[in-house]
Amino acid sequence: MEDTPKHSGKVFDSDVLKRLFTFVKPYVKTFYFIIVLTFASAVLAAVRPFLIQYTVDHEILNNDWEGLNRMFVILGVLLVVHAIVQYLHTYFAGWLGQHVVRDIRVKLYRHILDLRLKFFDRTPIGTLVTRNVSDVETLSDVFSEGLAAMIGDVLQLVFILGFMFYIDWELALVSLSTFPLMVISTYIFKEKIKTTFQEVRTAVARLNSFVQEHITGMSIVQIFTNEKREMEKFREINKEHTRANIRSVLYYSVYFPIAEIIGAAGLGLLVWYGAYGVIEDDITLGTLMAFIMYIQMFFRPIRMIADRFNTLQLGVVSTERLMRLLDSKEMISDNGNYAPEKIKGNVRFENVWFAYKDEDWVLRDISFDVKAGESVAFVGATGAGKTSVINLLNRFYDINKGHIIVDGHDLQEYDLSVLRHHIGVVLQDVFLFSGTIADNISLGNKAITEEQMWHAADLVGARKFIERLPGGLHYQVMERGATLSVGQRQLISFVRAMVYNPEIIILDEATSSVDSETEELIQYAIDQLMHGRTSIVIAHRLSTIQKADKIIVLDRGELKEMGNHEELLEKNGYYAQLYQMQYKNMIDL
Incomplete structure (x- = not known):
């Protein structure tokens, strides 16, 4: 997945903002309320200097104490109301942002769950973590600190300009004489910081990908004493992240002092011209005081708008980035509506062709039949296409040509969740989640009781080892099952498959990583798991598949031989050669 977005260069990209605001629809009343609060806050802020000007010119200079007290009360009430409005605005803008973020994150994660495995084959996990966490969190700022605040700043500027020109248009023009310089500096800052923000986001995605990948593969790093080299790689990626952030800090450190100088110059011109007008009696003292307040209020949002602009x-x-991920069409089509409660387990591959990429064929014109209750084993060298067969049967990937038929129905006709419910898979590399043994067996399915789990454990011979664990089924499994042995993890995967009671069972290299003693226990579990079910077995150890009803030999994606153990030995072909090689190795040992 491409990490750097092909950004349009427009902040107010109507298509992007329109799609973003579809997530606001459920909270449209809150959004309109925020707009009303934004408008009210802008008016209340702008009217305060006008009232002070009136107080100075009409109450203080005329020694009207009663009027002065009245204006103090009015100003006090105004300040309290403004504080309440600002509190409500800040709270509801944040509330809206967090609810929108929650909805987007849920939709994004649901979309990720539906993506093909092919998508994950070429997309770094760290990039997806960045999308689902950091990028989504950024959208919260759009509502709480970006768009709503920016609208408020613009409205405040409009009302300030209105009051300034209403009170004294000449003094307003003098006050705004440095405004073009502020606009130019703000525009330059905006363009520079936009580029650095994009660099920072890309650096964050790379950093997340690297850290996630290398923490997951830490055992390999340490086994091959590769810590120093990996540390150097991390330092380089971290330096890129640091450099991108420092560039943004540099632009901020340059812009804000310049903006402060421009604002101070405008205020200086105002005081100089206004003081001269007060001395000449052309400008009232209240007007000068109001303008001093207005010019400070005017340049503050101008400086902030640049920051709001970049948040937006x-x-x-x-x-x-998020919409490109949500627009990804790399999803398994789930248009089938055939949802039987039970299946017999007849499986047929008809002239199946499959490639993970373009026409780099992994399977070439594969055809075979497996009758209900039969066991079929696939053998062949690494890369022969054995695992691809089971990936296709589960529809983790879709075939390019041909048909896969289960109980007389094309695989495409099945409801995807129902299809996978009827197929149990036990992989060589067992993945266990953080949580209890029970959680890993049921995978959160509340319909599965502990009694059913113990029954399944009895069937596959796993009860004894589970009972020996502190807490039994409630034993807390560390991430990826780190505190359990390979054999124990494998047995848990057998219980997991058994408790769902599938009609078709797939075993992928289920005994290749265990010792001989554990293999005997697992072989018993396999026999129990396969009993009465259609079984598809992939194994490097040919001794484990000699009892299979049918053995299929694959080589470079092509079906070379098919038959039972004795038949294939008599042919003296591929299978016989593989068997002799393994037998010779066992003799040598």
Whole structure:
């Protein structure tokens, strides 16, 4: 998946913002309420200097104490109301942002769950973590600190300009004489910081990918004493992240002092011109005081708008990333509606062709039949296409040509979740989640009781080892089952498969990573698991599949031989050669 977005360069990209605001629809009343609060806050802020000007010119200079007290009360009430409005605005803008973020994150994760395995084959996990966490969190700022605050700043500027020109248009023009310089500096800052923000997001994605991948593979790093080299790689990636952030800090450190100088210059011109007007009696003291307040209020949002602008820009970049992920069409089509409660387990491959990429064929014109209750074993060298067969039967990938038929129905006709419910899979590399043994067996399915788990454990011979664990089924499994042996993890995977009672069972190299003693226990579990079910077995140890009803030999994606153990030995072909090689190795040992 491409890490750097092809950004349009427009902050107010109507298509992107329109899609972002579809997530606001459920909270549209809250959004409109925020807009009303934004408008009210802008008016209340702008009217305060006008009232102070009136107080100075009409109450203080005329020694009207009663009027002065009245204006103090009015100003006090105004300040309290403004504080309440700002509190409500800040709270509801944050509330809206967090709810939108929650909805987007849920939708994104649901979409990720439906993606093909092919997508995950070429997309770093760290990139997906960045999308689902960091990029989504950025959108919260769009609502709490970006768009709503930016609208408020713009409205405040409009009302300030209105009051300034209403009170004294000449003094307003003098006050705004440095405004073009502020606009130019803000635009330059915006363009520079936009680029650095994109670099920072890309660096964060790379950092997440690297850390996730290498923590997962830490055992390999340490086995091959590769810590120093990996540390150097991490330092380089971290340096890129640091450099990108320092560039953004540099632009901020340059922009804000310049903006402060421009604002101070505008205030200085105002005081100089206004003081001269007060001395000449052309400008009232209240007017000068109001303008001093207005010019400070005017330049503050101008400086902040640049920051708000870039928050919005970053939000648009993140939205584009997220929408590209949500628009990904790499999903298993689930248009089938055939959902039987039970299946017999007849499986047929008809002239199946399959490639993971373009026409780099992994399986070439494969055809075979497995009758209900039969056991079929696939053998062949690494890369022969054995695992691809089981990936296709589960529809983890879709075939390019041909048909896969289960009980007389094409695989495409089945409801995907129902199809996979009828197929149990035990992989060589057993993945266990953090949680209890029970959680890993049931996978969160509340319909599966502990009694059913113990029954399944009895059937596959796993009860004794589970009972010896502290807490039994409630023993806390560390991430990826690190505190359990390979054999124990494998037995848990057998219990997991058995408790769902599938009609078709697939065993992929289920005994290749265990010792001989554990293999005997697992072989018993396999026999129990296969009993009365259609079984598809992949194994390097040919001794484990000699009892199979049918053995299929694959070589470079092509079906070379098919038959039972004795038949294939009599042919003296591929299978016989593989068998002789393994037998010779066992003799040598």
